[in-house]
Amino acid sequence: MPNFYDDNEDLRWYVERGVDWDPLVRLTEYEMKAPDAPASVEEAVSGYRDILELVGGFVGDEVAPRWKELLHAHPRLVEGEVVEAPVVREVVEKLGQLGLFGINVPRELGGMNAPLLLFQLTQELIARADTSVCAHVGFHGGIAMAALLYSVLEGTTTFTSDPPRIVDTRFRELIEEIVAGRAWGSMDITEPGAGSDMAALRTRGELLADGTWVVTGQKVFITSGHGRWHFVIARTEDLASPNGADDAYAGLKGLSLFLVPAWDWGPGGATEGQKVWRATFDGVEEKLGHTASATVSISFERSPAFLVGERGRGFQQMLVLMNNARIGVGFECLGVAEAAWRAAKAYAATRPSMGKTIDRHEMIAEILEDMQTDIQGIRALAVSACWHEEVSQKVELVSRFLPLDPARKAALEAQQRVSRTRSRALTPLLKWLASERCVAIARQAIQVHGGSGYIVETGVERLLRDAMVFPIYEGTSQIQGLMVMKDTLLGVVKDPGGFLRDFAAAQWTSLTGDPLARRVAGLRLVALRAVRFLLLRLTGAKARELPLTDPGAWKAAFANWDPKRDFALAMLHAERLTSLLVDVAVADALLLQVERDPARADVLVRWLERAEPRARWRYDEIVTTGPRLLAILAASGAAASGAASTSASPLPSAAK
Ligand SMILES: Cc1cc2nc3c(=O)[nH]c(=O)nc-3n(C[C@H](O)[C@H](O)[C@H](O)COP(=O)(O)OP(=O)(O)OC[C@H]3O[C@@H](n4cnc5c(N)ncnc54)[C@H](O)[C@@H]3O)c2cc1C
Secondary structure, X not given: OXXXXXXXXXXXXXXXXXXXXXXXXXXXXXXXXXXXXXXXXXXXXXXXHHHHHHHHHHHHHHHHHHHHHHHOXXXXXXXXXXXXXXXXXXXXXXXXXXOHHHOOOOHHHOOXXXXXXXXXXXXXXXXXXXXXXXXXHHHHHHHHHHHHHHHHHHOOEEEEEOOEEXXXXXXXXXXXXXXXXXXXXXXXXXEOOEOOEHHHOOOEEEEOOOOOEEEEEEEEEEEOOOOOEEEEEEEOOOOOOOOOOOOOOHHXXXXXXXXXXXXXXXXXXHHHOOEEEOEEEEEEOOOOOOOOOOEEEEEEEEEEEEEEOOOOOHHHHHHHHHHHHHHHHHHHHHHHHHHHHHHHHHHHHHOEEOOEEHHHOHHHHHHHHHHHHHHHHHHHHHHHHHHHHHHHHHHHHHHHHOOOOXXXXXXXXXXXXXXXXXXXXXXXXXXHHHHHHHHHHHHHHHHHHHHHHHOHHHOOHHHHHHHOOOOOOOOOHHHHHHHHHHHHHHHHHHOHHHHHHHHHHHHHHHHHOOHHHHHHHHHHHHHHHHHHHHHHHHHOHHHHOOOOOOHHHHHHHHOOOOOOOOOHHHHHOHHHHHHHHHHHHHHHHHHHHHHHOHXXXXXXXXXXXXXXXXXXHHHHHHHHOOHHHHHHHHHHHHHHHOOOOOOOOOOHHHEO
């Protein structure tokens, strides 16, 4: 098998030219003063390249060829413990020996102190070989870093600045166990009665008289939930809230985050292997794909728990972990999509039909080009979202711990504001795009293979089965759509002047920019017109009269606007709006790349060729469809409740 890094020209372009490594390396290496820090940014990047080559070679040679074994490597529940198949243990342990469990953990805690972006790039390489292995490895380093971040944010990590290093952290035991490969963690949110709707969570956290906490409840569908360390979200406050019992989202304010070990080590310690159980594994799911990954249900019955951060802030804290996880899904999708595209391309180059190989037939050639273009678009968004998320998190760490001169501090804070906004905007777009397109790409790979694609032996149909969960976990596609819609529309309501300026700028560039910039601006105009249409429809007749050039009039019109009222049309079109904004975000990212490297124009042209007609179609759907279905829903809602209310749509802020 080839080296999965060396053979990937697009991925290598990012490492060599596309990523602005300088800020990432400086922040990660505590302004280059960390003990054992590389002498320069170039030296650091050279080390990252070595890691990618090592991992790319390993997964190509040692993981990908074992896909058939992994396909049948179901974990099993045996006498209360989840037992992994030997092939999974073996492969995951070997990846751990390459240093991947602690790849982004600081050196003083036993890790390699690489940027989060590098961790995600290695995840892509592993996912191209096998998604189950990718998930399991991810729940090592990813959980260790989440624990460290939580500890820093709650103020339980101590640091010395000369030389800059972490002295101690509340979650040292967890981090050291994970880095050493003796444990891993999980993110326990979903319950039998609550998935997307986190306000419906029922697991309870109870404060005992001695000041300690216990957690009681069941969590289901937990990836790698057979490990020791569980970040559990539980209710600590009653549902009743100042907003009243009819507020479906009052429940979010009553959630807290806990760290709950599924077991403690007995007097013999970890080496003796004696477990004192604190939770019960109820079962391991059999699934459509990801067959070697353990998806576990687990029950806590007054299990000793450690409150993380502030009581009642669990939802906000879980979002930190979930945002990283959503970006992670973007990279996981890239791995699967690469595997699908490469298999299709190789097959099409050798399969003869009607006098030539099928890659010479127009329709198949177009499918192959579609697949490649989508992968390049996803990668552009994934790298950008990850970069901004990492910068915003690391500025937080560095400015808490390092004495910075005022100018540097101000510059970092300014960058952090930009990166926070960008990361918030890009993350749901990435999750939606990557997961939806990965499913489509995996299906295209089967189509290119014809009948062989449908046969298990070929190894292509498993990619579609693996891909099918991406639009479901870490927040479904519909939930991403709701997030995007809510942020976009409320953003305009809060800053109508900004919206009008965007509009004017896009109009200007669409007339005066260079050819590619004009086309990107034209795409943006379609999206902005869709936003304006939705706003005008939602706010009714008063907004219809608003002059496009007068922000003051817009502000006044929206002053008493309640987004809970009549949101139905926007809810209906949330995914369409997301699709439009995705097309613009990818085009923006690719246009920036062209400024850096004109050779990237080819990718942007291919993206625009597809995005332009797609955007016109999406816009058309938004402005011409909806009222008929909404009238039916309103009538049936009124009949069911006996009231003529059409405002039953929940606000998306509650959803994960
Ligand atoms: C393999 C696998 C691994 C998983 N790993 C984890 C894990 O590690 N940790 C964890 O906590 N959970 C995990 N999950 C659970 C996963 O996050 C949930 O399944 C997901 O959030 C959806 O919740 P649900 O299944 O209850 O579906 P529901 O929330 O009931 O949704 C059903 C359908 O309704 C739609 N829907 C719901 N609400 C709305 C709305 N307001 N507007 C429009 N549409 C809506 C959804 O998009 C979906 O299409 C995993 C699931 C799977 C299958």
